[in-house]
Amino acid sequence: MAANTPQKLLYFVFVSLALPLVLNCKGQYEHFRNHESVFKEYQPYFEHEGSNMSTVAGQDVSFQCGVRNLGDRYVSWLRASDSQVLTTGWTKFTGDRRVKVIPADRSHTWGLGIRNVTPSDTGFYLCQVNTEPKITLRFHLSVTKSFAFIPGNNERYVQTGSQLELKCRISKTVLPGENPPIIEWTRNGTLEPRMGNHVRSSPAVFNKAQNSVESTLRIDSVTLDDSGIYKCTSNAASEATVTVLVTSGEQRAAIVEENSGRSGHSNLNKYLVVVCGLLPALLLHMRVTIDHITSPSVLSGLSGPTTQKIVSSRLMVPSK
CATH class of the missing domain: 2.60.40.10 (Immunoglobulins)
Known part of the structure; x- marks a missing residue:
């Protein structure tokens, strides 16, 4: 028993010294794994797919791009319409004050914010990681003015x-x-x-x-x-x-009376136009009718006062 005591003591000392080192190594490994590993075998990848967003002018919008295993690489935001680099990492490369970068900090999500959007902001926005080849996530923004x-x-x-x-x-x-x-x-x-x-x-x-x-x-x-x-x-x-x-x-009564007077004159003018337009057609119809009934074929069967009245009425119609 006494001979085993020094061995147990040495074993206890060894475990006491080695255990913190093992735990520290495991903690470092988890740190690199969970907070963008620097090991080359860990390739960056996106946590989700791109998305489409629709909004009205004057609103604030933001895009969220989750990237794992970023390591020593950078996340950039680009505007696809003119290939303008808006942000890279923490740095903003546009003079547009409405644009801001939302860095990952303790998360894996890099965001792009645009305040007070306008219809001209409509288009695709790209979240890009500078790997070889580059990996890109596409987001589409549609801004309409109602x-x-x-x-x-x-x-x-x-x-x-x-x-x-x-x-x-x-x-x-x-x-x-x-x-x-x-x-x-x-x-x-x-x-x-x-x-x-x-x-x-x-x-x-x-x-x-x-x-x-x-x-x-x-x-x-x-x-x-x-x-x-x-x-x-x-x-x-x-x-x-x-x-x-x-x-x-x-004033209201005067307006109503004035409008009523205008309405009456307007209706009278409409009637006069209709009558004047139909008058020539009526006269022509009367002439054709009289010409028909005073034709020889019709008058051959008539005699006496009736015939004289028809002839007299015919003479009253003016010729063209």
Whole structure:
């Protein structure tokens, strides 16, 4: 027993010294394996496939490119339309301030962000690793500019004291995670907050049933000063306009009377045109009929006063 004691002691010392080294080596191996191995036999590869993204102008977008076993290589982002290198590693190579690189840091994902996109940003974007040969992951971005419109007539006649409601609608889907674009209202160039306390607008919301983004402008008690050209504008769509004409009771009656008078004159003119157009045809039809009934074949069977009346009526028709 005493002879085995030194051997056990040496074995214990050996294990105590060797175990940390073994664990450290295993930790280093896992570090290289999980945090982009520098060993040449580990080739980089993408964690997923490329994707397509659709959005409206004015939104912020980002692409995520997961790369494993990157090692001492670099991830670059390129714009395919003009082969412009946007970023390489942590470095940005474009002067476009909207573009930013999202480095992997402690993850395996390298991201590309673009703020306030426009339709000109539509196209393919490439995530590329500088291996031999290079490996590339393709992403497609589609940016559309919606058209804003205000349902109803382009001109609105409103009486003083009544309520006015205008709705601005942008026919565009808002993707999950996106914020609806901002919609602003103006009257003759004046923004909604300065139109008066009786004027208010609702924030833009996504209407899933209508597949549109909407904002409503309300005027509780309309005054004559509320007349003007109203516009709804957004960075995601072209502007829409409507003209609002506010009238008092006397002005409204005068407008209705004037429009009624114009309508009566218009109808009379239409009748005169129709009559004048048909008059020559009626006269020609009468002449043909009289020529037929006064022909010798018809008059041969007639005599007396009836014949004299027909001949007399024929002489009254002027010849061409």
